Amino acid sequence: MIILGFFVLHWYFSILMQTFFLHRYASHQMFTMSKSWEKVFYILTFIAQGSSFLSPRAYGIMHRLHHAHADTEEDPHSPSYSKGILDMMWKTRLIYNRILHNQDSVEAKFKKGVPNWKFMEWLGDLWICRLAWGVLYTLFYIKFATAWWMFLLLPIHYLMGPIHGVIINWYAHRYGYVNFEVDDTAKNLLPLDLLMMGESYHNNHHKYGGRANFGFKWHEFDPTYPLIKILDALHIIKLKINNDLKYM
Template identity: 75%
Template sequence: MTILVFFIAHWYLSLLMQTFFLHRYAAHKMFTMSPAWEKFFYTATWIFQGSSFLSPYAYGVMHRLHHAYADTELDPHSPSFSDSIADMMWKTKNYYNNIVRQTDQIDAKFKKGVPHWDLMEKIGDSWISRIGWGTLYVLFYIQFATFWWMFLLLPIHFLMGPVHGVIINWYAHRYGYVNFKVDDTAKNLLPFDFLMMGESYHNNHHKFGGRANFGIKWHEFDPTYPFILVLNKLKIIKLKKNNDLLYM
């Protein structure tokens, strides 16, 4: 029971940082926050993503490219130009590493305003950090695992961020339903997103890229949006005014 609670907590806390901080803030700037709170959420991302820490800077730049060039050869992660999930993720890794190492040739307009905390970027991307977090996961499992099959969950812990990315970048461009006609293959993967905290409403997001609430239809509940509203109410963030509720 302890292992399953730990796995579920890691899944959703890691995903929360990805959808709230990396996606809706770093890439889209749907809301603003002070430099101090930005560093707080940078640190929270490192803690909750752990060994699979994703650079908010690299993620933000890469995701902007995805929207600008969705399902073309310039898209950093398109199933339409990849032979398999492994092929797509390998290409994504190369894009990501070039941005992190600042060896890319990406137009400066895609980098404007994307948060960058050099210290945490270096810590989170270091092998010492990644192996350290991975070691902690293994030790936790040794202490609390009660069945051998529980250890099969460890690879997901090690690669939690990329696993979340694959679910949306591959499957939400191949399967699901469409609310809006867009110029790419983005689909809504789930009618009720209990799994990806709103990220699976991918077709909605590609239609309204700056809208903080990813749900549109009455049944499309976005679990991250109430979290955003609470932080806005507490004045931790400031939600932009173009985020009115819209339902179909």
């Protein structure tokens, strides 16, 4: 039970920081926050993602490219231009690394306003740091695992961030249902998204990219949105536009 609890905690803490900080804040700037709070969420993202830490700056820029060029050859991660999941992940990694190390030729407009705490960007990308997180996960499993099959979960811990990304960037462009007509293949992967904390309402998001609540239909509950409303009420963040719940 300890191992399964740890896995669930890591899964949801990681996807929460990815959808809240990397996606809705760094990429789309759906809300604002002070530089002090930005650093707090940088640290929380570093802890949540651990060995698979994704740079908020590089993620934000790359995701903007995805929206601007969805399902074209310029899309950083499109199933339509990939031979398979691993091929898409490898291409995404190459583009991500070029942006991360300032070796890209991305237009300045895609880089405007992305968060950039250089120390945490550097620390999170250190291989020795990623390895240390992996060792900690492994030692935890050695201590508390009660069956051999539990160790099969370890690779997911090591690559948690990219795995969350590929679930949406691959499967939500191939499977699911559509609420809105868009110029790409984005679909809503799950009718009730308790797995990806609202991220799987991908068709909705591609239609209304600046809307903080990803759900539209009555059954499309976005678990991240109530947290955003709470943080807004506490003046930790400030929503830029009216994002009240509206259902179809």
